[in-house]
Amino acid sequence: MCATKPSNGTLSIWFHDSGRYDYPSFPEHVYTAFLAARSKGQFYNDHIKDRY
Numbered sequence: 001m002c003a004t005k006p007s008n009g010t011l012s013i014w015f016h017d018s019g020r021y022d023y024p025s026f027p028e029h030v031y032t033a034f035l036a037a038r039s040k041g042q043f044y045n046d047h048i049k050d051r052y
Helices: 028-036 040-048
Strands: 002-004 011-015 019-023
Touching: 011 040, 028 040
Parallel strands: none
Antiparallel strands: 002 011, 011 019
């Protein structure tokens, strides 16, 4: 998994199996927590998937 959030505020996450997913207007505080998470996959499942 790889993620970027450029200045336009869209979070892009690339998954090995299924490609890229974009999350427009993604909250900065959630992005910061995502970057700090020990497990990006677990954080994604707990805080992003099916919420944005």
